[in-house]
Amino acid sequence: MKEEGSKIKFSPPKDKENLLSYIMKYHRQFLITAISGIFFNSAIVLGPIFQGKLLDAAASSANVKGIIKAGFEFVGVTLAFQIARFFKRYFVRDMANRMSGDMRVGIMESILYKDLSILEKQKIGDMMSTTIGDVDIVVEAVRKTITELWDTWVLMAAYWIALMYYDRKITSIATIPIPLVIVLTQLMKKTVHSHSKEARKATSKTTTQIRKMISEVNILRLYGREEAEIGRLEKRLSKQANKNVTVNILKNGLAPVYSALASIGIIIVIFLGGNKVVDRSWTIGTFTAYIAMFIALATRTTTAAKVFNIQQGAKASWDRVLGLMDNEKPMFFNKIDSLKPRDIYVENLSFKYPNNDEYAIEDISFKVSSGMIVGITGSVGSGKSALALALTGLYDYEGKILLDNVNLNDIDYEQNLATITYMGHNPFLFSDTLKNNITWNDKNDEKLDKVLTIASLKQDIESFENGIDIQVGEKGVKVSGGQKQRIALARALYKDASIVILDDPFSAVDINTEDKIIKNLRENIDDRIIFIFSHRLDVFKYTDMVLVLDKGKIVQKGSHDELISVDGIYSKIIDSQQFLGDESIEK
Incomplete structure (x- = not known):
């Protein structure tokens, strides 16, 4: 992709069948996202810490100056990591938008230069569904994966280190359920992938039916086929809806289970951390900061589980994209003179x-x-x-x-x-x-x-x-x-x-x-x-x-x-x- 002023020209990378090559093409956006993402998710732990200090200052400070100072520190820290968050989100979305354009150009290049004997065996509705819907799913999965690389794994590591600094025993006991959530999502990978594939096929059939109805509306009216075709569309929409419901259940239905497992850790934190407040080992501000960080850690665990499921759905879509995309370099022809056969x-x-x-x-x-x-x-x-x-x-x-x-x-x-x-x-x-x-x-x-x-x-x-x-x-x-x-x-x-x-x-x-x-x-x-x-x-x-x-x-x-x-x-x-x-x- 080349930029001429504000105009963007999209083109797929040389190895367009390799998803990583799209990310490498936009390494500048990726690096900015990485740097700002690591900074944001490392510095975000300072928010609860300085919030706790502000609470302690409000409870014990002898004058207003101490509270104002703690307040400015809290606002300054929050502003710093939120600016980093802006850059992280802007550049990862910019990269995702450019990737989707490149993928669609790559698909259309392959279609336009594919052998007609092969191409005519493809259904137009399937190709449209893949070029529009599946590309969106793949790019969104890449965006979320990159985002969660920092927002989940770096953030979880930062929170975990901070929690261990506060109390190793409570942290070690309370985080036991977290690996169980990760294992459970890994066990669901194949199931989510296969059902996602079926859902995309159902979507393609619906797209094909809608395209046919729109392009041949005059014929349908002349032969009184409106109700029959609407009935056929309703059947396909019903099948599509059932497939998508199954996928959504698999992707999101286990969220309560993930949350329940994470909640066990929160109960442990409240019980053990509350005892430390009672025996004055912790202040209220320290306990508030600790529990805020642990809840954030537990929440990111469920988010990580959802990202795993999104990746499996996107894998099914990427398989469909690869089915249309050839890695051979398309032929661009120069205008030459016609042969003059006698x-x-x-x-x-x-x-x-x-x-x-x-x-x-x-x-x-x-x-x-x-x-x-x-x-x-x-x-x-x-x-x-x-x-x-x-x-x-x-x-x-x-x-x-x-x-x-x-x-x-x-x-x-x-x-x-x-x-x-x-x-x-x-x-x-x-x-x-x-x-x-x-x-x-x-x-x-x-x-x-x-x-x-x-x-x-x-x-x-x-x-x-x-x-x-x-x-x-x-x-x-x-x-x-x-x-x-x-x-x-x-x-x-x-x-x-x-x-x-x-x-x-x-x-x-x-x-x-x-x-x-x-x-x-x-x-x-x-x-x-x-x-x-x-x-x-x-x-x-x-x-x-x-x-x-x-x-x-x-x-x-x-x-x-x-x-x-x-x-x-x-x-x-x-x-x-x-x-x-x-x-x-x-x-």
Whole structure:
């Protein structure tokens, strides 16, 4: 993490899977916390001592000066260790806040650069719950552990030494129950850890359900699924509540037992210390100081027990964080020029989705050249989207995808990113301006104007109140479906890649606009290769070649005119579309 003025830039340490490395990164804050914490918890014992002296002065002093002097001494000592307490708390919380930022950046780096085949097996709700909730639990446990390192162990040592100074016999007898509390908490470690893990899993499932309900609220309303989904959420919340109650009982339910054990020592102190007051070995002030310190020591014992339990709950959360975080250094890519392949050879290509054991496409082969627009169609489930994803090179596949004579798998990842652009059939827009959704804050007005023309967006932009700076909303909720598709198309073209993969880019666009866009693509193709996956065949009048898929295989190949003149799936799709009223295609 770097600081530029008041701006903080977060970044995880090199060994980001080691919790200690986060503490070492902020060694300055840790050292200040340590020094002020040791001073505070060593000096705090002076509070009861000087309070006792003030009581004795008030009871026996012959004049007001003695009481005033004792009062100033008490206030001065208290002020000194309270200032140290402020620095201790400020810097440990500052360290905790920075650690949480670093951990979240580390998780997001791992997610963004993780193999997509692995990533798609993860549930979004689980990842959100871990990135937000589990990180908070881990960082809070670290903060409390560091705090209690001074506030409990140093303080207990300071109190114990002071108590031994007052009376070794009473201290030795009264502190016997304290080790029993520590042993009891150690015996509960495994139980607390396992139940904490179950509670975090239940929280993740609830988060997943809430996310699904919020993101799909329009679908739930249209199908009248509100009550059913609320019922499902209630079940998950109930399970989450039961798991959390169990964890809270384990963490806090034994507090009365800890307090009861500690109270035995207080009874011993009152009995033996009271006798010393009676036989005038101790003054009232001495007895008050001793019992105040012993009560503080006993209280910190129960606090130490709670910290042990918090650590076990945090260990379960840290396991979940590590499940998302890779210790490999993420790849940050420089912007480089796209490859310019003259030909693409696809040989015996097979592909299956990460969560499926069956092949979506199998043994597909074809060749295309630069300057071509290739149409790919087929019935629902024929493998169109699978082929589109395979051609991106971002997923594992079998067979070969050769750019000239180089296998796509052998190309550097950053070169792949520069060479291939992709628009999915369900394009996502970010909650930002229309312009930034296309350019990613890049500034090239000439290129922007060109892609807006190709995507037929200029007229729409003129109708918006804020023009190209209109906020499109999360997932593009403030623009129409057709506008959303065309914005995503402009974004794909703005990348200026040599291979353009468009998966169902015109499903929400009217026929006339679709016709304009495909003509614009035809006129501006240059030396690119454009793949258009679509079930609307009118667009294929402008393509150089059409591939027809069925059950994951290519069953027809040729130009639009060639395919409509022979009996086959392509001709049947046209017949069915004409039957449904689409007269834009003539056979």
